[in-house]
Amino acid sequence: MRTFILSTLFLGVYVILDIILNDLMWDANTKLTVYLQNKEFKGEKEIMTFFSDWLNIFPGIALLVFMFRENKLGAILYGCMIMFIVSLNSLLKNIYHQARPFWTEEDIKGLQCNKEFGKPSGHAMQSSLMCFLLPCILFPAVWRDQENVKYPKVLRVISIAIIIIWTSVTGLSRVFFGAHTFGQVLLGWVYSGYVMINYMTYVHDKLLNYFKTCLATGGPGIGRRTIYISTFVTFIWIMISYLFYRLNRNEILINNGEVEMWLNAMLRKCASQTNPYKFKSASVLQNNCFNNSFQILFIYFLLLGTKLCGGTYDEDKFYQNFAKLRWTLKVYRVVLLLVLLLIVEPFVFFIVTEHLSAVILFQTIPICFFGGFVLTYFYSKSLFYLGLNIQGDFLNAESRVISTKIHANGV
Known part of the structure; x- marks a missing residue:
């Protein structure tokens, strides 16, 4: 103290x-x-x-x-x-x-x-x-x-x-x-x-x-x-x-x-x-x-997205498996996150008003909501459904993960 x-x-x-x-x-x-x-x-x-x-x-x-x-x-x-x-x-x-x-x-x-x-x-x-x-x-x-x-x-x-x-x-x-x-x-x-x-x-x-x-x-x-x-x-x-x-x-x-x-x-x-x-x-x-x-x-x-996602995270497993991942799959994972982040763009550029309540309700709150949920809920669920997640991933579902033995570099 x-x-x-x-x-x-x-x-x-x-x-x-x-x-x-x-x-x-x-x-x-x-x-x-x-x-x-x-x-x-x-x-x-x-x-x-x-x-x-x-x-x-x-x-x-x-x-x-x-x-x-x-x-x-x-x-x-x-x-x-x-x-x-x-x-x-x-x-x-x-x-x-x-x-x-x-x-x-x-x-x-x-x-x-x-x-x-x-x-x-x-x-x-x-x-x-x-x-x-x-x-x-x-x-x-x-x-x-x-x-x-x-x-x-x-x-x-x-x-x-x-x-x-x-x-x-x-x-x-x-x-x-x-x-x-x-x-x-x-x-x-x-x-x-x-x-x-x-x-x-x-x-x-x-x-x-x-x-x-x-x-x-x-x-x-x-x-x-x-x-x-x-x-x-x-x-x-x-x-x-x-x-x-x-x-x-x-x-x-x-x-x-x-x-x-x-x-x-x-x-x-x-x-x-x-x-x-x-x-x-x-x-x-x-x-x-x-x-x-x-x-x-x-x-x-x-925090709410992390709670609702219900996934797990293991830094050591992620470090080991991500290092083995083929570079093309790493690119797919990055592109997926960037595409999901584009969800907030319409709220940034197309909400043009000087009415305070409208700005808060239709711009600020949606940007915070989608920004927070993309990094937690939406991204992890998308990786899962597309079969792009690996063991140890952030908020990872424990099944349907990429086999790093199959998708390792050079294989």
Whole structure:
């Protein structure tokens, strides 16, 4: 409990200092951002855009691990942590309801026009969590030698350097674009650090062991009690998010004059925006934040899909049998997963509306549902019915598996 107490104490002190020093940091940031934008060098915007916009590289790496490596549970938990930090950031933004610098400071350009609240920085929270947890969860041998895997120590140094550089430049890019103050970025790092430290200290290993026990051959499976608890926690999370959404929606925490100024600033400074947004538009302010807080449902549907699938998982058997599998069958398995993931594409691109309830009901919730169920229920069942599953597969049915003796490489 020592780590939890110390990290909570640090978080509490920093949050208080952030409130006390908010105006001072805001004024200092205005000078810094104006300086950075006026002193922009050739290629700087492209560099900053790369670090700011290419965060999807990290979930992509997790998907590759899920498809090709035995650490599938690690890939699932890594994805869950990403969705949790997105949801947490959205909830916190509605609690703080603070403007972005380019909304209020006339001298700051809006080089990237995000339209939800600015504090704390979502990019800061997501990039730091993705970078630091990538080796911790997906490639733990980078930090500590494993039984069958050992990496050279120089890789550890390179990994640390990449983590620090990517996280730092992403934070700096948000200041450069006028999307955040450095105070909002620092607060994002503090919150994500708090989550990561306590998750890796108290939660991660217990979750891994729990799922390995539940999914072992002859294991008990995911219990109903776990589903009931996760349902209750998810419901409470959504209700808390809804509370702060309503407080902002009813202008109890914000006032109409500020809102009009912010919406006008978006229209004037965002080159990509041609139509004015209204206070009720789903893409802006408290509406966008409330919608994104529903990303927590992805974790719930992953767990529910695992429960309903009823399959097993054996890392050692998967490692041995997948290595023997002919490359063409590996390709078929990958193509099948990618095709199933296309289920979510229509909800991403064809649901175009600024009605918040419609976006949540017909876009966000279906994407979370199908995304979670594809990785658990649909993929495993499809492998089974097509005869493409192997012994040890994630959520594997115990019969009708590929014979690796028959389909081994070179046979």
